[in-house]
Amino acid sequence: xxxxxxxxxxxxxxxxxxxxxxxxxxxxxxxxxxxxxxxxxxxxxxxxxxxxxxxxxxxxxxxxxxxxxxxxxxxxxxxxxxxxxxxxxxxxxxxxxxxxxxxxxxxxxxxxxx
Amino acid sequence: xxxxxxxxxxxxxxxxxxxxxxxxxxxxxxxxxxxxxxxxxxxxxxxxxxxxxxxxxxxxxxxxxxxxxxxxxxxxxxxxxxxxxxxxxxxxxxxxxxxxxxxxxxxx
Numbered sequence: 001x002x003x004x005x006x007x008x009x010x011x012x013x014x015x016x017x018x019x020x021x022x023x024x025x026x027x028x029x030x031x032x033x034x035x036x037x038x039x040x041x042x043x044x045x046x047x048x049x050x051x052x053x054x055x056x057x058x059x060x061x062x063x064x065x066x067x068x069x070x071x072x073x074x075x076x077x078x079x080x081x082x083x084x085x086x087x088x089x090x091x092x093x094x095x096x097x098x099x100x101x102x103x104x105x106x107x108x109x110x111x112x113x114x
Numbered sequence: 115x116x117x118x119x120x121x122x123x124x125x126x127x128x129x130x131x132x133x134x135x136x137x138x139x140x141x142x143x144x145x146x147x148x149x150x151x152x153x154x155x156x157x158x159x160x161x162x163x164x165x166x167x168x169x170x171x172x173x174x175x176x177x178x179x180x181x182x183x184x185x186x187x188x189x190x191x192x193x194x195x196x197x198x199x200x201x202x203x204x205x206x207x208x209x210x211x212x213x214x215x216x217x218x219x220x221x222x
Contacts, residue, residue: 033208040214042200042215045210045211093210108157
């Protein structure tokens with residue numbers, strides 16, 4: 001499968017713990033996006049990278065959230081001191097970063113904070 | 115404000131009936147709109163985009179700038195069309211703004 005992959009697919013953690021998710025985009029895709037989706041809602045933008053540069057962060061991304069894409073390939077999203085309100089599906093998408101291109105989504109990581 | 119509205123959470127039709135999933139947007143720039151579909155236990159996938167003006171799986175969508183709409187249509191629904199459908203607007207930086215989604219249920 002040469003599509004976008006995410007790991008883990010499911011994560012259950014206790015409130016206050018730190019969690020880290022990984023996203024591997026389609027190779028040759030320069031842009032990588034993170035979204036969050038809660039039950040009954042569409043995905044909401046969190047942040048995106050052009051190669052290794054993080055170009056925009058949503059107001060949804062509190063100080064407890066940090067994302068990296070150190071070599072312009074895979075990306076990690078870390079949540080520190082998790083709260084129950086962080087429970088959601090975290091989606092990653094990648095694109096070529098060209099005018100008129102398409103974003104391709106990964107399967108998501110479902111986070112449950114107890 | 116940049117916003118996408120899908121007024122129907124659930125749309126239920128019988129097989130063979132026409133389908134229209136509504137999408138309205140609010141955007142001050144030149145809109146680029148998409149429909150994504152999510153079948154049960156599968157990832158979000160692109161169904162169609164307005165700039166390509168193509169028909170995928172019998173679905174079409176026309177951008178109406180006057181009404182700020184991008185409704186998704188299919189003349190004859192099939193059971194395999196049952197899924198969640200999301201309308202999305204591409205804004206600055208290429209990020210997508212999604213509607214809340216419409217669940218389409220096609221009954222036999």
